[in-house]
Amino acid sequence: MNYWLLFLPFILSLVFCPVIIAICKKFGWYDEVDPRKIHTGNIPRMGGVAVFLSFFTVFIIAVIRFGNVDLINFIPIIIGGAVIFVAGVLDDFVNLHARVKFAIQIFAAVCASFGPCYIGKFFGIDMHWLLGKSLSFIWVLVLVNAYNLIDGLDLLCGGLSFISFCTIGLVYILCGDVFWGFLVFSLALAVLGFLFWNKPKAKLFLGDGGSQSLGYFIAVFPLFPSNNVEFESGKFIVCLLLSSIPVIDVAAAIIRRIREKRSLFSADRAHLHHKLINIGFSNVTAALFLNFMQLVISSVILFAVLCKPRFGMIYLVGAYLLILLFFSVVHYRNRYVNAHNEGHLEDHPQKEH
Secondary structure, three states: OOHHHHHHHHHHHHHHHHHHHHHHHHHOOEOOOOOOOOOOOOOEOOHHHHHHHHHHHHHHHHHHHOOOOOOHHHHHHHHHHHHHHHHHHHHHHHOOOHHHHHHHHHHHHHHHHOOOOOOOEEOOEEOOHHHHHHHHHHHHHHHHHHHHHOOOOOOHHHHHHHHHHHHHHHHHHHOOOHHHHHHHHHHHHHHHHHHHHHOOOOOOOOHHHHHHHHHHHHHHHHHOOOOOHHHHHOHHHHHHHHOHHHHHHHHHHHHHHHHOOOOOOOOOOOOHHHHHHHOOOOHHHHHHHHHHHHHHHHHHHHHHHHOOHHHHHHHHHHHHHHHHHHHHHHHHHHHHHHHOOOOOOOOOOOOOO
16 A cells, blocks of 8 residues: 555645636636625635545546455445535536435435445344445435535534544554545545635635535445444444534434424524524634534544443443533523524524524
8 A cells, every 4th residue: 555645635635726716716606695604705615626536536546556446336335426526516506406406415325325335233233234224325315414514614514524534544444444544534635635725714615516525425434344343333323423513413403494394405594503603602713613522522433443342332322422412502502692682693593492
């Protein structure tokens, strides 16, 4: 394995991003400003193109250079990723209807989950293949939307994704799966190159093509088979904890919209990052705080993987409960500041009853 290849996606992403910025400015391809969004001004939103162009360049080089890797079983996952990316980029241009986007996401999730890679165990218990594939389908669909919805602040979606990919890569390497670890780290470093241009105040956004694709690959990378039996048995709880911030946020959004009898596809300013800003965080401190939380989560996961399985599972479940407690505290604090008209957003998030 030539580890110098790891630095190539970072360099390519770092170089592609200003090219994308220049192209977007020339043709006026900017992220729309609307009342739901926090940013102002004309910001290009095609950063996902730079990230995945960098990653797939290295992916192709790696496959050619290490030709003994059997990728036939992973063609469904590659197809699903291509569908999500192309549809997301298209949405950045023409604003696809929410139901059309959802239908495309369903197709991609079917491609990813009904191939040979799926969640086969739950808390160490073997699942029927149909149940495992159905759970994998839901998992991919949830993460595609979760990372798309949490992409509301500079450094947020990209930062969470970078830390998550580094964690997945380290877990695969610790389990002896060096090639998969190499691929995951390649995508992590492609994201890192983008983050240089996404730091506050951002010169470039991911766009739907970028955020949805990052969510897709965070969902499917852990589905790749591992040589470590103990990791395989607890893989799903690791996935749940690793993506707990965006996943709990999207679950809360669904509950909120059902309770308020609104469409599940409707938008609001009551996501986690909106609430943090509303209770007094700045845009930058909210993003940094959530990235710090992700770093702590990832550290717990790595520690749990190195522990005996029984103790590792206890640590993972305990950490997830603490994340749920954190969401509850922010939720009720947000309700309090709204009730007392102390919110820091210009127009407060929709009040929660």
